[in-house]
Amino acid sequence: MAIDCLIIGGGPAGLTAAIYLARFHLSVLVLHDGASRAALIPRTHNHAGFPEGIAGPELLRRMGEQAQRYGARIAEVRVSSIKPVADGFLIETQSGSFAARKLLLATGVVDRRLPMLEDVHDEALQRGLLRYCPICDGYEVTDRKIAVIGMGAHALREAEFLRSYSADVTLVAPDGPHALDAAKRAQAGEWRIGLRDGPCLGITIAGTRIGINFASGPEYFDTIYAALGSDTRSELAAAAGVSTSDDGCIIVGRHQETSVPGLYAAGDVVLGLDQIGNAMGQAGVAATAIRNALCEASPLRRPARGGPH
Ligand SMILES: Cc1cc2nc3c(=O)[nH]c(=O)nc-3n(C[C@H](O)[C@H](O)[C@H](O)COP(=O)(O)OP(=O)(O)OC[C@H]3O[C@@H](n4cnc5c(N)ncnc54)[C@H](O)[C@@H]3O)c2cc1C
Known part of the structure; x- marks a missing residue:
């Protein structure tokens, strides 16, 4: 069965979206290849809510734990291609393929x-x-x-x-x-x-x-x-026909949807301020839009306790 939403990227954007989507009672799989920029942060002092600062790896660990607590699955594997199909997306990895109804790209950038x-x-x-x-x-x-x-x-x-x-x-x-x-x-x-x-x-x-x-x-x-610039990890998106800016950032609409319907993007990979807070905010918007789009396609109604609805 197709996953409700597959997220590519296990940084602040991908993990925030996973927390939201899992708490919407949707099935979520996060795939990442272990290269979050946030993992390089010795200690961030501008991320709100941590007056003493927090190390990037610890922030990611906490976010991963929070997402998994609500049922999100997280796996370390590199995604090699994504393909829009009639009812969603096919996602190919080195260790198998997945079908998903919606797809969120939170693949970030790499500093030179x-x-x-x-x-x-x-x-x-x-x-x-x-x-x-x-x-x-x-x-x-x-x-x-x-x-x-x-x-x-x-x-x-x-x-x-x-x-x-x-x-x-x-x-x-x-x-x-x-x-x-x-x-x-x-x-x-x-x-x-x-x-x-x-x-x-x-x-x-x-x-x-x-x-x-x-x-x-x-x-x-x-x-x-x-200050040598950075390379945007938007190659999967570009190969799937997503519109990008001249410098390779993914262009999104008001609810983080890309030019390919059903495919959303959040975080550094999107044109804008490359910051944890911004990545999290965009991910929250994307996750809610994904939830609402899934609900429009087939209403999300909780079965009554103890029996079918
Ligand atoms: C040294 C340093 C210090 C920083 N300090 C701060 C700070 O103090 N405050 C602040 O707000 N920001 C800081 N930043 C910026 C912050 O790290 C980023 O804005 C943030 O990590 C963006 O989150 P993201 O989820 O968009 O991308 P990332 O955290 O980069 O995550 C991208 C994810 O995509 C995955 N991925 C990409 N391509 C694939 C693929 N093909 N298959 C599978 N997985 C894939 C990667 O493995 C990774 O999990 C700092 C950055 C650096 C480098």
Whole structure:
């Protein structure tokens, strides 16, 4: 029998939707391949309700437990394709296929990484020496010495954003000289953002600081923000004919439905603010819309206790 809703993605968006849908007494299966961005968060301090902060993996563990408590099933497996069919969707994975009446994509994005050894990257991230999201944790680096590594207008915007936290912000070009035009250079000057040409020859942890090795020698910072952009995990959606923006984000309507009827999307994979709270909010909207659409197709009525209705 087809599952009422299959969710691809076990991050904050997918798990929030699973909690809602399971509590609507619907059958729910969450498939994920273990790569939630939230699992990388050492400790979030801007997620409401946790004044002492909460580690990303712990938040995911709690959400998974909550969803399963109401009957949602969660399995770790990579989804290889999705196909709209007459009465729903066929979902193919490495270990079998599933039929679902509705489908929710909560597949997120992947941050592009700096060329660093895996173990150095992970230690730097855990210790707050390397960061990816100024909206999330700019507060934690107030008045610190910050490097933003990235190119072009996007990285400059990130450096400008961080100027409201610190007067000591340097924009570092990773591969060679900055390619900013005269107007952008003047803009950086106006914001008092230092410009440092690459190439960055390596990144190392040095005690409580993090060093960027330039040809002239290392320079040390309190933290580095990687501003190399991200890749949206919307390949399944695009292959199924879902409309996406130029940068690959899924475009949705007011109730999170995509251009393919019955297929919904929530979280970072959707065009918008990449934040836990936003992912959860979108997932709540999507789950309720899915419930209502299923009810329209065949009314959801609880049988009377002890007998058929
Ligand atoms: C270092 C760091 C710190 C951050 N700090 C904060 C913070 O403090 N506050 C905040 O609000 N936000 C923070 N964020 C952002 C936050 O992590 C994301 O906004 C949030 O995780 C988005 O949730 P999501 O469910 O949309 O996507 P994700 O959490 O990325 O989950 C995507 C899911 O999709 C699955 N998936 C994708 N493709 C497939 C496939 N083909 N088959 C099976 N599964 C698939 C993945 O396995 C994963 O389970 C931070 C991000 C990073 C990287």
